[in-house]
Amino acid sequence: MKSQDIRKAYLNFFESKGHLIVPSAPIVLKDDPTLMFNNSGMAQFKEYFLGNGTPKSPRIADTQKCLRVSGKHNDLEDVGFDTYHHTMFEMLGNWSFGDYFKKEAITWSWELLTEIYKLPKDRLYVTVFEGDEKEGIPRSIEALACWKKLVPENHIVFGNKKDNFWEMGEQGPCGPCTEIHFDGRSDEDRKLIPGETLVNKDHPEVIEIWNNVFMMFNRMQDGSLEQLPQRHVDTGMGFERLVRIIQNKSSNYDSDVFTPLIEKVEQITGYEYTSNEVKNISEEQEKTNIAIRVIVDHIRAVAFAIADGQLPSNTGAGYVIRRILRRAIRYGFTFLNTKEPFINKLVEVLANQMGEFFPEIKSQQQLVTNVIREEEASFLRTLDQGLQLLDKVVAETSGNEVSGAKVFELYDTFGFPKDLTALILKEKGYSYNESDFEAELQKQKARSRAASEVSTEDWSVLIPGNVETFVGYDKTENAVKITRIRKVDSKKDGILYQIVLDNTPFYPEGGGQVGDKGTLVSANEMIDIIDTKKENNLILHFAKQLPENIEAGFVAKVNTDLRTSTSKNHSATHLMHLALRNILGTHVEQKGSLVNPNYLRFDFSHFSKVSDDELRQVEASVNAQIEAQLQLVEHRNIPIQEALDKGAMALFGEKYGDSVRMIEFGESKELCGGIHVKNTADIWHFKIISEGAVAAGIRRIEAITGDAVKDFYKNQESTLAEIKETLKNPQDILKSVASLQDDNAKLKKQIEQLLKEKVDGLKNTLVADFQEINGINFLAKQVDLSMSATKDLAQAIGTSKPNSFVFLASVEDNAPNIHCYISKELVTEKSLNAGNVIRELGKYIDGNGGGQPFFASGKGKNVNGIAAALEKAVDFLK
Template sequence: MKEMTANEIRDSFKKFFESKGHVIVPSAPMVIKDDPTLMFTNAGMNQWKDIILGTKEPEPRRRADSQKCLRVSGKHNDLEEVGHDTYHHTMFEMLGNWSFGDYFKENAIDYAWEYLVDVLKLNPADLYVTVFEGSPSEGIARDDEAAQYWLKHLPADHIIDGNKHDNFWEMGETGPCGPCSEIHVDSRSAEEKAKTPGRELVNKDNPQVIEIWNIVFMQFQRKSDGSLEPLSMNVIDTGMGFERLVRMLQGKNSNYDTDIFQPTIKEIERLSGKKYGFTTPSGENGEARNEQEKIDIAMRVVADHMRAVAFSIADSQLPGNAKAGYVIRRILRRAVRYAYTFLDQKEAFIYKLLNTFIHEMGNAYPELTAQRELIARVIKEEEDSFLRTLEKGINLLTNAMDEMKAQGKTELNGKEAFRLFDTYGFPLDLTELICREHGFSVDEKQFEEEMEQQKARARNAAVVENGDWVVLKEGEQEFVGYDYTEHECRILRYRKVTQKKNTFFELVLDHTPFYGEMGGQVGDQGVLVNEEETIDIVDTKRENNQSIHIVKQLPKNAEADFMACVDTDKRDASAANHTATHLLDYALKQVLGEHCEQKGSYVSADTLRFDFSHFQKVTDEELRQVERIVNDMIRQDLPRGEYRDTPLEQAKEMGAVALFGEKYGDKVRVISFGPSCEFCGGIHATSTGRIGFFKIISESSVAAGIRRVEALTGKHCEETLYALEDTVRDLKAMFNNAKDLKGVIEKYIQEHDAMKKEMEIFRQQTVVRFANRLVERAETVNGVKVVKAVLPVEPASAKDIVFKVREAIPEKLVCVLGSTHENKPLLSIMLSDDMVKDHEMNAGKIIREAAKLIKGGGGGQPHYAQAGGKDVEGVTAAVDKAIELANL
C-alpha cells in the first residue's frame, strides 16, 4: 500500500465515519471564549460539553471531526517537554467520533477495528486493547461487555485489564464518567516482538508500543457524594492523536519526522543555514549534550510553536499580557528564544515560515489561508518586540556580571535573575546560559523561591472556591430573553462561591429573561422578586449553554416562585450599543474594504469598543465617513430583522457575516439592520433609531494589523458634547473671548516653542560654561584628574556637564557632581574607561554608598551613574564621600 500523506489520513478518517452516518463537523476554535473553566480546547469533547451535561439537545446524534487542541496550562501542560522528545506538542489534532444516545459499545468497537484494519491496513497481530478491570469499592464490575465485543476481533491474550487511572474517564470531580478502552499498536521489529510479547509493554512508556485511540463509554453520573448513578443518555467519545497516527503509518521514529512537520523544518534549515540531524537529547531529563542536539531541539520547538501561535491568531486570540493572550505570547517567546540562542537568529524570522506551513495545512483549515497576512504581521511584531527585550536583558545582565567581577563574586543573585525574568521577560535558562559562558552561575534556589512567592500571591488573589450545586428541582433552563424582560421562574439549583474572602451565590433558573455575558456583550442585571422579598441580581454569566445569575444572598425560601425582572434601562442601553457595533462593522467594510474582520468587541450600557483587522491607521477623514454612514442608518430607523434557528448554510447564503474563531452550531441566529447582516446571539435594539446618535471618540492600535475604535451613543454623546462645550467656553474666557480662538492658540504655541528653543540654547551654553570651569579647576591626585563640585542645575544639565568634562579629560578621570534643583538633590559620577578597566572602579557601586548621605539611591553603568535623594543638606558630604570611595 502506498504511504499516505497526513492530509490523506485525515480525509480517510472523515470519509470513513461519514459512510457510517456521522455528520462531519468543523473543528471548534482552539480558544474557548464562553466557558470560564477552560481557556483552550484541550480535548475533542470540549465542544460537546453542553450536550454531555444535558443542557443542549444532541442533534445530530452521530458526529466526527478533526479537532485542533492546545495543551499548555493546568494539568495538561506539555510546554516544557516540547522539542526535547519526539511526541509532545503544544498544538495537536484529535480525530474523534461521537454518539449521543445512538450507538454504544459494540458499534464503537466495530467502527474502530474496521477503520484501523480494513482502511488503514494495520496488522491485527500488532493491536492490543485495554478494558476497565472494575472497582469493587465503588460497586463497578469489570467491563465484560466491551471485552466480549473485542473478542470478535482479537484473541483473549491481546485484551488487557486496565486500572481506574488508565481505563476510567471522568469529566471532573462530579459529572459524566465511564470506562474506556484504549487501542495500542506494537510497531517494533519482528525480532523484538519475539523476545518480549507486546502485551507486557502496553502502558509501560515504550516508544514503539503506543496508544493511538481511546474509546470512552460514558454511562455514569458522578454525584457530589462520590456515588455513581446511570447517565440519562449513553455517550461515545473517542479520541485518536493525529500526529501519533501519522508517525506510525509513515513508519517514522518521531512525530517531527512526518510530513506534518518536515516541510517547516526544511524551511528552517534553509533560512538558518543549519542542518536538522534527526537526533534526540542523549543527556539526563531530556537535556542536549552536543551542538547538533541543541539545534534539533530548537528546530522542533520553532516548528511546533509557530503552528500553535498561527492557529491561535486565526481563531482571533492575539498574544497579550493576560489570560489566553499571555499563554500565546509565552509560546511564541519560547520559540524566539530558542531560535535566538541555538539557531543564531537575531532578527525576526519565524513569520517567514508561514507560507510553507499554510501551504500544507490551508486546505484542511481554510481560516489559516484567509488570515495569512494578519498572522504574519502579528508574529513579526511580537518577534521584533521580544528581540528588543532580549537585547535589553543582555545589557542588564552584562552590567550585573561586571559588578560581580568587581566584587569577586561568582554567582548571580536569584532575586536579580527573577527581576530579569519578571520585568523584562528574560527566561532563566538564557540567563544561566549567558552567565555560564562568562564563568558565573545563578542561584536557582533563590530564583525558584521568588517565583513561588509570586505564584502564591497570584493564587491568593485569584482563588475561587465553588461549592457543590444544590439541586432544588430537576430540569433544564429555558432562555426567554429575546422576547421578555420579565418572566415567572423557579430556582433549579444554586451554589456558593467564595473569592478573595467575598461570598456570593450562583443561581440557575428554570426560565430566565437574563442574558448571560457572551460575545463581548455584558450580562444583564436586575432582580428576583416575590411578595416576600427582592433579591438583586448583580451580574449574569454564561456557562455550559445556560445563564448563571450572580446574587449576594440567597432568598429566604429558595423554593418559592419568583418574577425575574431585567433592569431595562441598562438592557436597552447595552442593546443600542451592540446594534451600533453591527452598523460600525458594516460601515468600516464600506469605507476601508472587505478585509476588515471583527477581532473582538466589548459592549456595555455606557460604551462600546470594536477591534478589527486593518494594516494602517484609520485617517480622520475615514473615521468621519464611517460616522456618517452609521448615523445615516440610525436616522433611517431601520427595523431589526431576526431569524432564529436558521440552518447554517442558509444563513451564509443570506450573506450573514460570520466571525473567525467563533463556534457555530447547525442552526444559528441572524440579525439584520438594512444592509447589515450578521450571525449573532446577543440582545439588540428593535430599530436603529433607538441608538440616537453615534460618535467615535478614539482610534488606536491594539497589535500588528489590529485597530480599535471606541465610541459612544445616545445620551453619552450628549454628555460628551456638553463637556466639549464647557471646555471651549473656558478657553475663550482664557483668551479674552477671541473670535479666532484656533488662531490665537496657534500663536501662543508658536511663541511657547520659540521660547523653549531659546531656553535650550541658553541651557546648553550654561552646560559648556560650567564644564569648562570644572575642567580648569580639576585637581591632580596620584596622576588622576579629580573634578568635584556642587551646582544649582537640573538633572539633564548635570548629566550633560559630566559628559562634557569626560570629552575634555578622556583618561584618568574621576568626576563627581552634586546638584540641586527644585529643592531636590542629585549626585552624578563619571569615570574614564581606563579607571574602570585598569583600576576596577565602578560608578554604580560608588554611588549606591554615597547616595545614602542624601537619603537616596540610584545606579547605572560602571563608567556613569546617577542617584536622586531627599536631603539637600547632604549633597556636599555625598560628593566628598564619593571621592573617598574612589580610593585614590
Template sequence: MTAQEIRQAFLDFFESKGHKIVPSAPIVSKDDPTLMFTNAGMNQFKDYFLGNQTPEVPRIADTQKCMRVSGKHNDLEDVGRDGTHHTMFEMLGNWSFGDYFKKEAIAWSWELLTEVYNIPKENLYATVFGGDEEEGLPADEEAKSFWLEYLPEDHILYGNKKDNFWEMGDTGPCGPCSEIHIDLRSDARKAEVPGRDLVNMDHPEVIEIWNNVFIQFNRKADGSLEKLKASHVDTGMGFERLCMVLQGKTVTYDTDVFTPIIRKIEALTGKKYGGSFTPDAKSDMAMRVVADHLRAVAFTIADGQLPSNTGAGYVIRRILRRAVRYYYSFLDVNAPMIHQLLPVMVAEMGTFFPELKAQQGQIAKIIEAEEKTFLNTLEKGISRFESIEPKDGVIHGEDAFSLYDTYGFPIDLTRLMAEERDLKVDEAGFEAALAAQKARARADAHKKVGDWHIVRDGEEVEFVGYDHLTVEDAHVLKYRTVDIKQKKQFQVVLNRTPFYAESGGQAGDTGLLFFGEEKVPVIDTQKENELIIHIVKAFPEDMEAPVRAEVNTIRRQATASNHSAVHLMHAALHEILGEHALQKGQNVDDKRLRFDFSHFQSMTAGEVQQVEDRVNAQIRRNIQLEEEREVPIEEAKASGALMLFGEKYGENVRIITFDRDFSRELCGGTHVAATGEIGLFKILSESAVAAGVRRIEAVTADHAATYIQKELDALQDVRQLLKSPKDVAKSVAALQDENKALKKEVERLRTEQANALKGGLKEKVETIGEVNFLSAKLPLDDANAIKTLAYQLEEELGNAFIIFGAVANSKPQLTIVISKSLTESHGLHAGNMIRELAKAIKGGGGGQPFFASAGGKDANGLDKALANARDLVLG
C-alpha cells in the same frame, strides 16, 4: 495514505455509520470558564453529557482542533523532546449521546483500524478498566467481553484508574475507558519482550492511538460519583499519531503533517534535520519545537486570539516566544523566521481549515511583529545576563528567575550561556522562585466550585430575553456556591429567563429576581457552555418559590445601543477601509463599546470621521431591525450574512439586519428595535492592538452626548482664558510658538550663566596625585546645564574627577563626571560612588563608570556629600 487522506477516511467511515460530520469548535474556549483552550474533542459537547441540552442528532463525528498547554493537561515542556507530544493537535472523534454504547464503539474502532487503515491485527492491544475498590467500581468485564470477539485474551489488559477511568476535570462527566495501543517494534524485538508488557509503560514504540470513553457518571465536588441518566460514548484518536502509524514512522515529526515545515526550516537556516533525540542534538529539537509551535500560534490567531499579556493571549505569546528562543539559540537565526513558514502550513491544512487560508496575510503579520519585539527583548536579556555578577562562579537563582520572568529566558538558555562562561546556575534557587510565583498565581486564581443543588430536574433552560425583559412564571432548576479568591459567589439557574448571559463580547444583564415577596439583586449573568447562570447577591430563603425575573431595562437599552452601533460601524469600516476590515474582537456594555478589527495601518483622521459620519447617518435613517431566528446555517451562508472566524455556530443561527444593503450579520446579542434609538455615535479613539489589528473605542446615546458636552465645556474654558478669540487653534499655536521662544531664551541664559562660572571653578581645582579634583555647589537649577558644564570642564582639565551639588525646586542633586582614563587606571566608578554619596542627601542614584547623577530629599546634606567625595578619591 497522506495526512489529508487519513483524516477524510475517518470522517467518511463514521458518516457511513450514521454520524453527522460537524466542524471543529474554535480552539479558544469562549463560553466555558473552566477551560482556556479546547483540550479535548468532547469539550463542545459537555452540555449534552450533563443533560443541560439535547443534541439535534444522537451520533456525531469530527476532527477537533485542540491545545494542551495549560491547566491539568499541559504538554508544552515535552514538545520537541520526544516524538509524540504536541501543543496543538487534531483529535478525531466519534460520539454517541444516549444512543449506541460499548459494543458498537469497540466494533467500529476495530473495523476502521483493521479494515480501512489495514493495521495488522496482531499489533493491537486493548485495555479495559480493572475496577477500583476505593470508588466501589467493578472491573469493566462488559467491555472485555466485546474485545474478546476481536482479540485474543493476552492482547486485552486491565488498567488502573489513572489509565482507564477518564475524567474531564475535578468534576463533571466521566467513566471507564478502553484504550487501543499499537506495537510498532520490529518482529525481532517483539520476540524479545511481549508487547503486552510494554503497554502504558511509556515505551516510544508501544503507544496509545485511540481511547473509547464510556461516560456513565458525573463526578461531584465532594468526590462522589452519581450515575448519569443516559450513557454516552466519547472517543478520541490523535490524528498526528495515527498518521505516524499509517505512514510507517516512529515519530510524528517524520510524517507529512510536519516534514514540509521542517524542510522549509532547513532551507531558511541552512541546517540539516537529523531526527535525533539525544540531549546534544539541539538543532533537531529546535526544528521540532518551531514546527509544532507554528501550528499552535497560527490556529489560535485564526480563531481570534491575539498574543497579549493576559489569559489565553499570554499563553500564545509564551508559545511563540519559546519557538523564537529555540531558533535564536540553536539554529543561529536572529531575524524573524516563523512567519515565513506559514505558507507551507496553509498549503497543507488550508483546504480543510479555510480560516487559515482566508487570514494567512494577517496571521503572518501578527507573528512577524511578535517575533521582532521578542528578538529585541532577547538582546536586552543577553545584556542583562552579561551584567549579572556571579558569586563563587554561580549565578544566583533569583537572577536566573529574573531573566525567565522579565526577558522570557528559559532556564536551559540561561544554563547554556552560563556554561559558555564556565559558570553554573543556582537551579534550586531558580525553582524556589518559580514555585513561589506559581503559588501566588494559584492564590490569585483560586476558585472552588461547589456541586449544583438540583431543585427541579429534566428541564432545559429557555432564554426569552429577545422578546421580554420580564418573566412572571419562572422557577429555579438548580443553584450552587463558588468560592473565588475567598469570596463567595452565589449562582442560580432558572428554567426561563430574560437575562442575557455574557457572550460574544456583550456584557451580561443585571436586574432583580423576586422569589415571592423576597427581592434578590442579580449582579451579573454569565454563560457556562449553554447554561445561563444568574449571579446573585445572596440566595433566597425559599428556592422553590415562583420567580419573577426583571432585567434592568435602562442598562439593557444602553448595552443594546452600543451593540447595534458596533454592527453599523463594522459595515461602515467595510465601505471606507475595505472588506478586509473584519471584526477581531469586541467588548460592549452599557457605558461604551470597544471594537477590534483587521487593518494594516492606522486610520487617518479623515477615515475616522468618515466612519463616524456614516454611522450617524444610519442612525438618523431610523432603520428598523430585521431579525431572523433559527435560520439553517447553510441557508445563512448562502444569504451572504457576515460570519466571523473563531465563532462557534450551531445548526441554526440568528441573523441581525439593518438594511440588507448595509449591515447583515450572524449575532446572538441584543439590539435596538430601530437605529434611531442609538441617538448619537461618537468615536473616542483609534489605536493599534497588534500587527494588523486596530481598535476603535466609542460611546453612544447619553454617554456620547455627555462626552461632547464636556468637550464643549473645556473648549469654552480655553476660549475664556484666551479672551474669546475667533480662532482658538490659531491662538493656541501662537502661544506654543511664544513658549518655544521663551524656552530657548531661558536655555541661552542658563548656558551663559554656566560659562560665567567656568573660570571661577577652574581656580578651585585641586590636584590629588594624578587626579584633578573639583568639588563645588552650583547656583544652577537645570540638570542638563550642570551636566554640560561638567563635561566641558572634564575635557579641558583631563584626568578629572568632578562632583557638583545643586538645589532644584528645593530638592538636592549630585552630578559626577570622571575622565575615562581614571576609570581604567584608578578603578573609579561614578555610578557606584554616587550611590554611597547620595546617602548624605537621603537619596539615591546611579549611572555609568564615567557619569552618574542622584537626587535626594535633604539639601542640608550637600556639603557633607561633597566632602565625602574627596575622601573617596583620596581613599
C-alpha cells in the same frame, strides 16, 4: 497514505457507520468559562454529556483542533524533547449520545485500524479498566468480552483508575475507558521484551493511539459517583501519532504532518534536522533537533489560535499564546542563531498544507503572518534588553554565583528565559542559584493559585428535566421559577450563587456583549442579579445571596437603563463594521469586541493607522445610518446557509449552529445573538474616542453613543468655557492660543541660551576646583541646575581635562539627581566604572541609576543625602 488521506479515511469510515461529520470547533473557547482552549475532542460536546442540550445527531464524528499548554493538561515543557508530545494536535473522535455503547465502539475501532489502515494486529495491545473496590466500580466485563473476540488474551492489559478511568474534571461526567496501544519497536526488541509489559510505561515506541471512554457516571463535589441518565461514548485518537504509525516512522516529526515545516526551517536557518531514524546523534545536533521540533510544533498552535481570533497579549489566553511563541523564538535565537524574525515565514507552508480541511488558516494567512512577525520583532528586542540587564546583574555580583532571585526577576518581569540566562552565564564563567530561583517561582505560583482558587458545589436541582428558555429578545421582565442553584466560593469574588431559571429575560455574556444585571423579585423579597453568563448551555444568574424561599415564584427584571445603553453600543458596532469595510476596504474583519453600557470597543484587521480623515468619514457614515432611522430586521432560527446567502457576515473563531440569528440594519447584515435597538434613531449619535494598534495588522477603535455622547459634548463645552476664562475671554480663542504658543517658543529659546551661558560660566569656575588625587583630576560638587543641564555640565567638565573623575549633584522638583563622568583611560587602566559609582552613591539619596562605565546618572528621593554622597565620592580613588 498521506496525512490528508488518513484524516479523510477516518471521517469516511464513521460516516458509513451513520455518524454526522461536523467541523472542528475553534481552538479558542469563548463560551466556556472553565476552559481557555479546546483541550480535548469532547470539549465542544460538554453540554450534551451534562444533559443541557440535544445534539443534532446521536452519532457524530469529527477531527478537533486541540491545545494543551495550561492547567491539568499541560504538555508544553515536554514538547521538543520527545517525539510525540505537542501543544496543538488534532483529535479524531467518534461520539455516541445515548446511542451505541461498548460493543460497537470497540468493534469499529478495531475494524478501522486493521482493515482500513492495515495496521498489523500483532503490534496492537488494548487496556481494560480493572475496577476500583474503593469507588465500588466493577471490572469492565463487557469491554473485556468484546476484546477477547478480537485479540489474544496476552494483548489485553488491565489498567487502574489512573490509566483507565477518564474524568472531565474534578466534577462532572466520567467513566471507564479502553485504550489501544501500538508497539513500534523492531522485531528483535519485541522478541526480547513482550509488548504487554511496556503498555502505559512511557516507552517512546509503545504508545497509546486511541482511547474509547464510556461515560456512565457523574462525579459529585464530595467525590461520590452517581449514574448518568444516559450512557455515552467519547473517543479520541491522536492524529499525529496515527499518521506516524501508518507512515512507519519512529517520530511524529518524521511524518508528513511536520516534514514540510521542518524543511522550511532548514532552508531559512541553514541548520539541518536529523531524523529520529539516525542513531548516535551528537549532543550539539540534538540541541538543533529539539529547537526545530519546538518551532514547527509551536507555529501550529500559535497560527491556529490567531486565526481563531486570539491575539497574543499579557493576560489570559493571549498570554498563553504569547508564551508559546516566545518559547519558539527563544529556541531559534539560542540554538539556530536566528537574530531576525523568521517563524512568520512558516505560516505560508502551514496554510498550503492544512488550508483545505481548515479554511480559516488560509483565509487569515496574511493577518497571522503579520501578527507573528511583529511579536517576533518585539521579543527579539526584549531578548536584547535582557542581555543588557544580565550584564548589569553580573557587574553587581561578587563571586561567580548570580542571585536566583535576580534571575527570576529577569524571567518574571522581562520574560527572559532562565535556561537562556544559564547558558549566557556559563559562557561568562558564572552560574546562578537554582534553588533560590525555584523558591521565587513557587511563591509566584502559590500567589497565582490563591488568586484563582475556586470551590464549586454540586447543583441542587429543584425542577428536574426543565429546558431553560431565553425570552430576552422580546421581554425585559417575566415570571420565573428557580430550577437549580449552586454555591461558588473563589478568592477573587468571594461567595456567589449561580441561579438557573425555567426561562429568563437576562442576556448572558457573549459575542462581546456583557451580561445583563437586574433583580429577582417575589412577594416578600428582592435579590440583586449582578451578572449573567452562559456555561455548558445553561444561563447562570450570579447573586451574592439566595432568596429565603427559593421555591417561590419570582419576576425576573432586567436593569433596562443598562440594557438600553448596551444595545445602543452593540448596534453602533454593526454600523461601524459596515462603515469601516466601505471606507477602508473589504479586508476589514472584526477581530474582537466589547460592548457594555458605557462604551464600545472594536478590534479589526487593517494594515495601517486609520487617518483622521478616514475616522471622520467612519463617524459620518455611522451617524448617517442613525439619522436614516433604519428599522431592525431580525431573522431568528434560520439555516446558516440561508443567512450567508442573504449576505450575512460570519466571524472567524465563532462557533455557529445549523440555525442562526441574523441582524439587519439597512446594508449591515451580521450573524449575532446580542441585544439591539429597534431603530437606529434610538442610538442618537455616535462618537469615536480613540483609534490605535493592538497588534500587527490589528487596530482598535473605542467609541460612545447616546447619553455618553451628550456627556462628552457637555464636558467639551465646559472645558472650552474654562479655557476662555483663563485667557480673559478673548474674541478669537484660536488666535489667542497661537499667540501663547509663539510667546512660549521665544521664551524657551531665551531660557536655553541663558542656561547655556550659565553652564559655560560654571564650567570655567569649576575647572579651577579640580583636585589631583593619585594622579586623577577629581571634582565633586552640587550645582543649581536642572537634571539635564547638570548632566551636560558633568560631561563638559570631564572632557576638559585628561584623567578626570567628575561627580555632580543637583535638585529638580525636590528630587536629587547625581551624575558621574570618568575619563575612558581611567576606565580601562584603573577599572573605574561610573555605573558602579552611581549605584553605590545612589544609596545615600534613596535612589538608583546606571549607565556606561565612563558616564552614568541616577535619581533619588532624599535631598538630605547629597552631602554624604559628595563626601563619599572620593573613596573610589583611594
